[in-house]
Amino acid sequence: MKILFAAAEAAPIAKVGGMADVVGALPPILRKMGHDVRIILPYYGVIPEKLPEPPTWIWKGYAMFQDFDIFETVLPGTDVPLYLVGHGSFIPPRIYSGEDEDWRFTMFSNAIAEFAWNYWKPNLIHCHDWHTGLVPLWMHQTSDIGTVFTIHNLAYQGPWRWKLEQMTWLPWYMSAHNCMAAGIKYADRVNTVSPTYAQQICTPTYGEGLEDLLTFLRPWGILNGIEVEKLDPQIDKALPKNYSAETLENRLINKAALQQETGLAVKESTFLVGLVGRLVEQKGIDLLLQVLERFLSYTDAQFLVLGTGERYYETQLLQLASRFPGRMSAQILFDVALSQRVYAGADAFLMPSRFEPCGITQMIALRYGCVPIVRRTGGLVDTVSFYEPAKAKGNGFCFDRYEPLDLYTCMVRAWESYRYGDHWLNLQKRGMAGDYSWQTSAEKYVQLYRSIPGMENA
Known part of the structure; x- marks a missing residue:
């Protein structure tokens, strides 16, 4: 299966929260399971110093009346191909914040769609949080590209529709009120990063106004893991004394x-x-x-x-x-x-x-x-x-x-x-003694991917 991970973060080159750990750890394991998994990120100003060598320019795209470039490299420490979306708005050395945050990630979503339509066509795009919530909306009309939308934090939902209409084009069938709602409504499958959170966001206490939609869709809950090979007190070089x-x-x-x-x-x-x-x-x-x-x-x-x-x-x-x-x-x-x-x-x-x-x-x-x-x-x-x-x-x-x-x-x-x-x-x-590895989670993600119509034999 050809899978494109689309996210705002990926450890170790662009990390703020737990999303980066998921996007940095899950693709290498899926590749070991035989899937062609690749990642696409914005080319933030903080990234160049974290790469062993400059990435290679491979393609130029056009979206939102803007030219953007795609660079290719490998996620450090892995064999996972990494695509970086180059645009002037991503040059500052920051990942989030700024008055242009809504515009930057709307531009990023547009770039992902153009990339998938015109350069590397995956079977599936795995989107993460509101920053890529518009991708399932646009892919909804592309029958041979499936989408999965993972909710990492429902509290952050991105720009609302009235603002999106000022920045980009929206298809006629768009009926979601913000980016998070669009990702949830138009993705082929929706999941959260733990079983309990999947249940909680279907209630008014945790649903952030989307509980009715989520109750109808019944999101999967797949627990995150950690990189047990690296996070090991027996070999951790940051410790004065290793132990077991x-x-x-x-x-x-x-x-x-x-x-x-x-x-x-x-x-x-x-x-x-x-x-x-x-x-x-x-x-x-x-x-x-x-x-x-x-x-x-x-x-x-x-x-x-x-x-x-x-x-x-x-x-x-x-x-x-x-x-x-x-x-x-x-x-x-x-x-x-x-x-x-x-x-x-x-x-x-x-x-x-x-x-x-x-x-x-x-x-x-x-x-x-x-x-x-x-x-x-x-x-x-x-x-x-x-x-x-x-x-x-x-x-x-x-x-x-x-x-x-x-x-x-x-x-x-x-x-x-x-x-x-x-x-x-x-x-x-x-x-x-507990098992906190990604292996079990990766197997459940494959089940999630295979549950999408048309992906059974991809």
Whole structure:
């Protein structure tokens, strides 16, 4: 099967969120399964420095009264062909934001359609989020090119129809009110990145106004994976000391190094909670700020946060860190290597998300023996199970309601459980023994592709 992955991000050359991990990890596995999978991305200004050599120009297209160029290279570290859409709007060294964001990605969608019609014709175009939501709309009239639309985050839906009509042409049958709705309505198949999120977005609480359409279509839910070959504490070069489930005592070396690196008091017995992610409301930072001071005041735990986001949250976390020197550290930056050391050195990993389509970081934490503390929503339900000491079951700590008391209680329960070293060790080993690879997910994606009429034997 010839498959073109169309997305705004792909790790490792253009990454902001979890979409990049999916687009960077899934195509290589599908190629190993015998499919001709290729990726198309905007040629952002941040990409050239991440490529080992300049890409090759192969084609010139025309869309929205604009010339654009297509360059070809290979996704670093893989054998996956990578097409880059070159246009002046993508030259600035950024992926998202800017007053021209709607125009840039509308232009990108147009370029994908022209590329598929006129240069390399796939059997299937796999589109990701609103940035490519117009592609299924245009391919709806092309019977021999199927489309799959993956929802990574329903909250971001792109420009509305009135604005699209000012920027580009829309076919007569267009009846969707924005890019996200167009992708959902006109794709041959729709899926989300976890089974629970697929159910949740069919409700008014999580449906973002599209719950009726989604209920009618019944999207597939396919859980993301992680690149277990690269994300392995036994070989991770970012760690001071490598370890496995059989040598978990070596984690204490990483813990001490992490404490020293981030300005925390170096204490082996102290319960260290880490948080890595975007500092935005979706990730539950507003909920955390309501309980963190009390948690630090009434326990002897330490807390480390790594990430960037909304200025208000950054400021509040920095102020709290200044009030608890040696107990709390706020690293307001983006540092992949440091994030690996957090997974390998912290005792617990916090994700109090308001909603979470899938979540990658909790799976990385589990693989590194860092016990997750999560709210039961979206993909967190599908990957983290409640710890029951009496039954020796579960791999983390969970709470249901998005309430300060529930989060606080869950964090304290984890802090108390950490005192029982043998039980905590078994909890870590259960988490590390889980299967978080992409293989199972890739097989389900192939089933999804084959379910489209005409793709059974492609």
